[in-house]
Amino acid sequence: MKNALLNLRFILIGGLIFAAMAPRGSAEEPSLIRIDDLYRMDSPQGVVVAADGASAIYSRRWSDRIRRVVRHSLWRSEGDAAHAKPLEAGEPDGRAPLLSPDGKWIVFLSTRPLPDGKPGFTPVPPYSDTATDIWLIPAAGGKAIPLAGRERPYNRVFSDPFFGNVAFSPDGKRLVFVADEARDDRTPEEVANNVQVVRQDGGEGYEGYGPAQIWIADLLEEPGEVAAARVTRITSDDFWYGDPQWAEEGKAIMVHANRTRDHEAVRFSINQNYDLWRIDLGDGSLLQATFGPGPDVSPRVSPDGKRLLYLNIPRRGSHMDVFNLAMIAITESGPQSQVLFNHHGPGEVLHLPPSFPLPRDCWLAATAFHYSAPAGVTTKPQVIDLAQGIAALEGTPETLSEEYAKSAETRRKLTPPADAFLKDRMVAQGEVVAW
Structure with missing residues (x-):
């Protein structure tokens, strides 16, 4: 990837x-x-638009000439992109913003230290995916506060697109996220002598991390020095869990996980036996939802909670295989899984194979969804409405969904251009030759 x-x-x-x-x-x-x-490289990332459409929050990614590093900070644009400005003085680290359902809080990831000035988590090597912590800041502006204090049970929050995800519960009172455990098994003598204990990690891109575990934070109604009343560990083993999604009105969590002993890093390849699992938040039980030999990943729950869309590869071993679209339907007789179309078999291609991952907002309605598909050297949007079959519809999400079109137009208005200096540079013409 x-x-x-x-x-x-x-x-x-x-x-x-x-x-x-x-x-x-x-x-x-x-x-x-x-x-x-x-x-001069400077671009907006992770743009989220407020419910009233009047403003947007995004992470500015730019190259710091003085520090010689790539930096991230939170910015807000109001009215239009020309009025964008930093959300915090000094532009401390801030990335992947997320608005709370009531619009009052912005949740974001950050590498910044805790308020006492000391690091909030154990660092990982610079060649690994960035380790972060979760912070919150009032949407109206104000002081940013950490999710939890120094004595919290978790360590590093995953920020990558395979394991990492932070999501509000349907009622907005809880956050689910992925992090490793805050523990140090060294003896006092080993700590004093800076002995480093090397354990099996997640492989390339995840060096230094412990197993990716699922956590839920119960948020305070009136946050003070921290935002969470408590943080609960939901999984407790040595397997790696990823991409948690709320399901069944907050009663369960859907994740993908490889609970076998045959592991491989997923930075460049997704070729191991990942399955979807349901975690019951009442009793903590795990229920396996898919049973294919290859990866079943990227779960996305429909707005009405009756369907779960995911990506499927029906075999293992290749570097990065072609994904199928698959779905779990929640019926009175129980969950029913089906591959919508097998791109590894015969038959007329009814829609292009999807890219990884599925968009967070892939569902347009209870039966309609969209995704991006590789098409030669470009990508092409695909829209499918299950009420009309599994063939891709003519058009784009914007032409087929008035609500999506309105949201996209607002996003464009509030998003500043990336690398604006390029408009004053000579750029060579490109040509694609197709045959």
């Missing part, structure tokens, strides 16, 4: 070096890309 990003980075750097060596154009013409432009 990150290979493509690394390749693009190398291509960009190579292009910048080549362009910097070329002769400069006249003042009236766009200038050539320069090495210094690496520090």
